[in-house]
Amino acid sequence: MNGILNAAMMSDIKQYRRAVQLTPRDARAHALLGLALLKDVQLDEGIACLRRALELNPKLRDLRALLAAALLEGERYEEAADAFRQALHFEDDAELHRGLANSLVRLQRAQEAEPSARRAVELAPHSIPALLCLASTLHGQGNFEDTAAVFRQVLALDPEQVDAQYDLGDMLYRLNRHDEAIECYRAVVARRPGHVNAHRHMGLSHRHLRQHEAALACLERAVELVPDNVGILCDFGATLQMNGNLDKAAPILRKALAIDTDNEHALRALAHTCFTLGEWQEALGLSRRLLEVCPTPETHSMLLFILSHCCLDPDELTREHFGFGERWEATLRTQWQPHPNDRDPMRQLRVGFVSADLYNHAVSHFIAPLFQSLKGNPAVALHVYYNNTFDDAISREMRANVAVWRPIADLDDDAAERLIRADGIDILIDLSGHSARNRLPLFARKPAPIQATYIGYAGTTGLRSMDYILCDQFLVPEGRYDNQFTEQIVRLPSGALFLPEPSAPPVNELPALKNGYLTFGSFHRASKLSRDVIAHWAKLLHAVPDARMLLGGLQSGIDDRLIDWFELEGIPRERLLLRPRAPVHEYLKQHYDVDVCLSPFPYTGSTTIGHALWMGVPTLAATGPTNPSHAAAVFMVHLGLGSFITEDDDTYVKLGVFLAQNTQTLALMRMSMRQRMTDSILGYPDVAAAGLALALRKMWLRWCNGQGAAPLQVRLAELVSDSE
Known part of the structure; x- marks a missing residue:
């Protein structure tokens, strides 16, 4: 049958060609040939025939709409837009407005397209194609909220519009309204069970909500549908x-x-x-x-x-x-703009903090108490530039303790810089370093006259625009590691603030007294461990042959690997105690089985060491030639336990042997550890906050005097004299 129809069409085309040859100035003949060619999908020649017909007879107005539609179909969008405009001179028609809008959207001129798309909807308010055209123009402008509203209109007219349902989900996903997005995707797969992208994006929405099991189920289904799709495999693997x-x-x-x-x-x-x-x-x-x-x-x-x-x-x-x-x-240094900030040395300072970690995250355990302590300080007004969309009770608590809280996750560096300059920030502080979701390229633009990095990373940013690094006095001892930083070092009396978990269980007796042997332990994330770290610990276990090693916080796939690494070093499985990741109370209680913790290298820990100390467990650590290795020393030195820190492998092993032979000393230390921590400055946010505030003022005074950044130190005695 198709062959017969095609033959008939070819016959028509031949007939119309003869008509054009016989009467070359007959507009109708050209028009009929053009229409036949368009019907046969010979677009270019068909368009040429319609243009010739209109040249011969401009009064053939109906041809203008057909010509415009053909140009749009032929992806000749600029010409199509002109043709639709010409047609609209003669008729205010919804289809013509829709065609013009579609042409402009394809030319990436969505803002210019919007009036035509809206006019199409005015003329045909119940037209789904018109509404979809409007949605396209709004989406092209990044207006996801209004786009979602239009898709809702479409679905109100026809709930069976599955593509519109999926597109609505996509808009809600982009708006971080993941609960609503999931409902849309669920409706899509109910009608089209094989809709791969609905399964995929439903999984990603679940992941954003940290509903990982649900996310895995959706993504696994997507993989089943398209096993070799790299993007979906990556989403599944990452989840x-x-x-x-x-x-x-x-x-x-x-x-x-x-x-x-x-x-x-x-x-x-x-x-x-x-x-x-x-x-x-x-x-x-x-x-x-x-x-x-x-x-x-x-x-x-x-x-x-x-x-x-x-x-x-x-x-x-x-x-x-x-x-x-x-x-x-x-390349950005030549574009740095001057800072018109008032150089009054004693005025209130606007201090900005940039971070993506201001929720239930290790950084917040350090910074949240400082915000609370500085809330009523008239010397500083705190501004937060939050580079994340995740919000929890800790985020809300911190938000209540600062003067200004601005989300910047959706702002590019140019917009974020304008915002920071408009706020008149005097000192801008990075809390991420090179950790995830940092905004170091924003700092590289120098949006504030003074910039510093603090807490979030064990090392330098490498930026000249970062004037200072704020750190605990024991993290970067004077004269050591200084050349590893582009920043000038500001040493604080307390930069390793630690507040214990309110739900922490009481300290138990030293387990070695009951067991008759020492148990070493580690609760550090596995990414800090390696073959070299395990080999280092194995030397200690060989030197104390009856000792055990407890490994906590393990994830699936890590335990077998660590067991293998220990066995390669001659430490059998029966000497290892494995503990899974657990909620905070249970994790702290796992310290009941540990006598001495071990710190990894060259990237050590801080919060983990603080938790262990609160449970009465000291940490044996080895420092090295790079600054990240020195973090373990901070808590221990503050508590007068510097003898647990060494740079020499042999001394490290000898210390472990000494501790195994002096369990009574360890037992006494365990029972007194909380009092030792309470008596130190580690648990006093007001001290840390006062030290930070004085450091900021010293930095500010240098800038007001036209001086460049230089090494600074805040001593505890200065805080005492200030309070007097």
């Missing part, structure tokens, strides 16, 4: 990794990378997974490849973060970090 299923995540991500060796998403997720598993060298190689494939400040920061965990060469670590500034900041 497995976030949920702690590392042993399942790695092969999924390797499959994605085998399909597309340069896939940014696969490289990023697999690097993260390998890093979490303690496979530092592979993670480092993947992150270097990622930086080649996707050369951005964000991927460069990821590389540096991994490097800080495994690099023992201070020159290499410093060179790599300084290279970040040269690569991403150098």
Whole structure:
């Protein structure tokens, strides 16, 4: 049948061609030929015939709409827009307005298209195509809220519009209204069970809500539908990794990378997974490849973060970090704008904090008490620039303790800089360093006259625009590590604030007294562990042959790997005690089985060490030539336990043997540890806040006097004299 119809059409075309040849100035003949050619999808020739017909007889107004539609179909959008405008001179028609709007949207001129799209809806308020055209113009302008409202109108007219239901979900997803988005995606898959993207994005919405099990179920279904889709494999693998299923995540991500060796998403997720598993060298190689494939400040920061965990060469670590500034900041330095801030040395300072971690995160445990202490301080007004959308009770508490709280997750650096300058920020403080979701490229633009980094990262930013690094006096001892920073070092009397968990269980007796042997322990995240760390600890276990080793906070896929690493060092499985990740109270109670904690290297810990000390457990740590290795010393030195810190491997082992032979001393120390912490300045936010406020004032005075940044120190005695 199709062959007969095609033959008939060809016959018509031949007939109309003869008519045009016989009467070349007959507009109707050209029009009929043009229409036949368009029907046969010979668009270019058909369009030419319609144009010729209109040249011969401009009064053939109906042809204008047909010509415009043909140009749109032929993707000749500029010509189509002109043709629709000409047609609209003669008729105010919904279809013509819709065609003009669609042409302009395809030319990426959505704002120009909006009036025509709205007029189409005015003329045909119940037309679904007109409403969808309006949605397209609003979406093209990034107006997701109004786009969602239009899709709701479409669905009110016809609930069976599955594509509109999916698009509504997409808008809600972009608006971070994930509960509503999930309902839309669920409605889509109810009608189209094989709708891959609905399953995929429903999973991603669940992931945003931290509903990882539901997310995995949706993404697994998407993988079943399209097993070799790299993007979906990456989403699935990354979600497995976030949920702690590392042993399942790695092969999924390797499959994605085998399909597309340069896939940014696969490289990023697999690097993260390998890093979490303690496979530092592979993670480092993947992150270097990622930086080649996707050369951005964000991927460069990821590389540096991994490097800080495994690099023992201070020159290499410093060179790599300084290279970040040269690569991403150098071109911006010539564009730095002056700062008109009032140089009054004693006025109230507007202090801004930039972070993505102001929720239930380790950074917040340090910074939230400072915000609370500084809330009533007339010397400073705190402004927060929050680079995240996650909100919880801790976020809300911090928001109540600052003068201004501004979300900037959806702002680019240009808009964020304008906002910070408009707020007149005097001192802008980074709380991320090279950790995830940092805004270091924003700092590289120098939006504030004084800029500093604090708390969020163990090392330098590498930026010249970062004037200072604020740190505890024992984190960067005077004369040590100074050349590893582009920033000038500001040493504070207390920069390692620790407030215990209110729900912490009481301290128990030293388990070695009951067991008859010493139990070492580690509760650090596995990404701080490696073959070298395990080999180091194994030497200690060989020197104390009856000792046990407890490993806490483990995720799926990590425990077997650590067991293998210990066995390769001659430590059998029966000497290891494995404890899974647990809620805070249970995690703290796991310290009941530990006599002495061990700190990893070269990236040590702080919060983990503080929790152990509160449970009466000291930490034995080895510092090294890079600054990240020194974090473990801070808590211990503040408590007068500096003898637990060493730089020498042999001394480290001898200390462990000494402790195993002096359990009564450990027992007494355990029972007095909380009092020791209470008597130190670690648990006094007001001291830390006063030290920070004085440091900020010293930095400000230098700027007011036209002086550049220089090393500064705030001594405890200065705080006492100020209070007097």
